[in-house]
Amino acid sequence: MMKVKHRLLIVCTSVTLFMWYSVWFKTNPTITILEKTVGMEIAKTYPYSKMKYILQWTNPNTEPFLYMGRGQQTFIKRRCPVNNCFVTSDKTLLSDLTEYDAVLFHGPEISKHLIRWPRRRSQHQKFVFVSKEASTNYPLFYQLYNDFFNWTWTYKLNSDTYYGYVMIKNKLGDIISPREDKHWLKLEEMEPISEKLKNKLDSKTIAAAWFVSHCVVKSRRNRIAKLLQKELANYNMTIDIYGSCGTKRCPRYQANKCLRMLERNYYFYLAFENSIAEDYVTEKLLHALQHYTVPIVYGGANYTRFMPDGAYLNVRPLDIKGLARQMVEIITDKKKYYDFFRWTNHYSYHYGEEFPETDYYCNFCSQINDVEAVKRVSRYENFLAWWNEKNRTGPRTGT
Template identity: 40%
Template sequence: MDSNYTRPFRLPTDYKYILKWTQAFAHHTSLVFRNGQKAFLDNNCSYSNCYFTNDKSLLIDLRNFDAILFDVENNWDSHPPGRSSHQKYIFKASESAAHYPVCSRFYDNYYNWTWTYKLDSDIRWSYVTILDKEDNVVGPKINMTWMSPMGSTPDIVKKKLVKKRRAVAWFVSNCQTKERRVIADNLAESLDKYKLKVDIYGWCGNRTCPRNRLEDCLDLLQKTYYFYLSFENSWAEDYVTEKIFHPLLHYTVPVVYGGADYTRFLPPGSYIDAGKLNSDEVASLISTAIKDRHVYEEYFRWHNHYVYKESPPKADICELCRRLNTEEKQSTVGNFRKWWNPRYKEICRRGPHFTDLKFY
């Protein structure tokens, strides 16, 4: 690495320049990644002197950029020909490690920082923030400590549950007879013993709720359904998407299935983990809760202690800029491939691996 670098005279020298290296960013519609300084200013970041660009010729030399951002979806497009010791190479991923494993040993000790959904990332790409009743951020995190015992479900929450009349909903935009569909079908068979049904919305069901009217769909969920199938389309550590938070925020109990340790994300007693129970056991819990209003209300005791909010873009953006301004220590992620996906050897041997189910 070359430790000698200078700023070109035509641009402010006190900015932190972030080069979006891979093609994924060229097509990224999120305002989080728009070029320039505006994202940091608009989010009132404590450090706002950061500047996004996908123009590789903006500075005289690629080694002049303070950070180079690589997206997992196009991580292997190409590599910068040179690297300065002051630079931070950042691995960014919001997609699952199971679908985008990193197979080449070239990337071990390549990245300085990680910006992903994994809870031990340097910068978190998060769908949700958990707050206590004093508005302090308390999670999600690896070692989550939940309130115990929890108080009884608030009356205002109980009132939102009284008009529910259907057992289970599942919103799915594209499905095939794969693992998650089999789990759902088995559950449907088990529920049939109790004369309960899984209502499937989307291409593989007979009910409709357009994706462009998501709020209407969630309103339907809140008013009508006791439970919702929150099945992730990928089995990966910490990979938890809006699929579990949509029901949680709309007074419906999530039936989860995925590779995450859900105790890091959800209060105890607020969900059913279909990955740890067979379909008959899940169906029995659902039937019992529907028959006994008090049992069902117990799933919502967490409302006494916690608030879930969608994570704003500023949480990620501001942390990125803060780090670029305050952290000078240079280190790399040693066994990066294993950190990103502990099962990378198995997955990489199988070749390209893509999602077979897409949910919303």
Template identity: 35%
Template sequence: MRITYFWRSVAKTINKKSYFFVNLIVASILIICLYFLASYGDFEIQDIFLKMSTVREEDDSADKFIKAEDNRNKGIKTILLWNTLFGSKDFYFGEGDIFRDCPINKCKIFNERDYLNVEDYDAILFHGNELSKYDVPLKREMKQFYVYVNLESPANRAIPYKYYEDYFNLTMTYRLDSDIPWTYNIIEDVKSGNFVAPSRDIDWNASRNYTSVEKAVDEMPSTILDIVRGKSKLVTWFVSNCYAKSGRMEYVQELSKHIGVDIYGRCGTSSCNRSRDCFGDVIEPNYFFYLSFENSFCDDYVTEKLMNPLRYNVVPVVYGGANYSQFAPPNSYVNALDFESPKELAAYLKYLSQDLRRYQSFLEWKKYYRVNGATKRAVCTLCEVLHKQKEPKMYSTLSDWYAKDKCPIQTHLNDVNKYATKITLMNRK
């Protein structure tokens, strides 16, 4: 039995090997035939594949060109989002027809690079903080608009490559002198809904009929008065970046020696779950003041740190490098840089919290203005600029425009002067 089993196994092995060798021989013959056919025949096989590939590419390119021409004939400007904005593929612009309600709305936006030939987009938006010189378009038409997008201050996110000089045609940043200003929020007239701020050419005309603190308070809605009377705590601050270049943490540490400051977030001992409306549930009903302290002192750099508290019945205390009169209504905030020391600021905040009529006057602006999101306005301005500006200009030194001498207060901070005050501003002059 064992002998029989052995010979059967040998036979199976021989059959398997024979099958393998036969297949190997057949494959070798086919390869040799194809080689000679390709080398000495009337045509070359590699040319066939090359031509097939070329035809497909030409057809694809022609199809994209036709789509681009169709948009041009309809007067539609096409915009490509080259990279992401902090991971958001739509730059937080939203989905669908984002230009639908704009005064000039003939624009389309894409985040797929190959929807059109890259040189056929009317404009390409590049988020500066996520842009690499190794990942840029390989083709470019001179009529295209390359738009530099950035919402971070140059003190924190400098332009890293000289490669980008003589590269961009338009700017879309938080700066008010951008071609397309994209601020964190805007202020509108309550009655008309018209845009008011932020603006270099500001007009707070709606609030000029202020008469006196007493009248302003007498006209205050009862709901706001009830909220103010229910407040019992002085100052609060939500912060997670504990080592900002503006020296804000050092300022608050000194301020805390003279007035109570409750710090929420990674840098403090208090917390508020992100699923809650922390401003509505915690800050507005309990606190008189919120610290709207920026992480750097740069021109026009005003973020949600100011705009968030302005939406609620709480008075923000600002600390930054902007001209705040261009961003928020008169008598709507307290500026820390109006005081020579944190101790002096603390004394003023205590006074306001004890004089409710004076404190309530800081909320009177809400009868005339409201805070709204700024992204829609920026999107509409983008479309408008692309239609109105016929020839692309060029930022020959974008790094100078964005960063050079744009954070002057910042340069005065050091190991000795760790934070800024009114004295810092006086020394600059």
């Protein structure tokens, strides 16, 4: 008899708790989500109405999705000014796919093959094309991509959210570039460099360096480098090529040591991109600019959006022989070489993720919280034309 009473008490208590919980949940729109993270499970409670849910529709283990983490962790870790964004690759986390605020599609993955698409979408949510890789490496051909994406999150400067490697500040600390319409100080308007910097530059003894790991790429940069190396040999000057494409070694785990060596010994650095694509400028440029070495750029960008004239040499408008002659003239004329660093009195170069206000993940979270941007009806009607680029030519190899 006592056992029966005990069981009845448990049942009554359970029913009472269930009814209380049901009433409480309806009046308190809060949900608890268990999200698996590396090495632990964290239970977090979030106000449902304020959280912005970001669904990674394609493989979460590819860049840049990999570094978004799970839940809010990346936005908190990066000290984002807006951090109420929740990342997941679990398509069943919410009760319906239309409840996610943003659905992300990784460009390189969808360029290779057709994938299973969401069958429904809501007017409030944004389908977002994401890529930090060049369009010339990952072109898209399927017509269904036209009028499919609402937003873009790429290295292109006219993307809805910019995913860039390089950020420039002026001496007041204001973010000034990269921009499509940037106006820089002219060389003659810049202050001459200090004696201290001159002494640092005077220690250099070798024409150029290049750190590279991938030799066979679409831009054919390795061929350009070898031709330039051969031409400089006529002046008893050289390009030291580090990595699998050259004869010298400086492993990645010693990156800081390698960059200090670059700053100390080399006049120029080959900032050669693996693809010739508009606005595609990577951290290769920062190797030079942050370490008092003149970048020799080779890529498809309009570099005036990233640097003032007189801060770099550009391969593409020149022929190889002419570029080699110009390098020799600059090396042998100290004043000419000093002038390439006048910009340091007025600007500073940084990685995009160096500050919360320019971090690409922070910026996307801010974008998805921008009420006006979300309300605005937007689709890329001719997305293929926006993303794909025609083939571009390299430098002339003759005289």
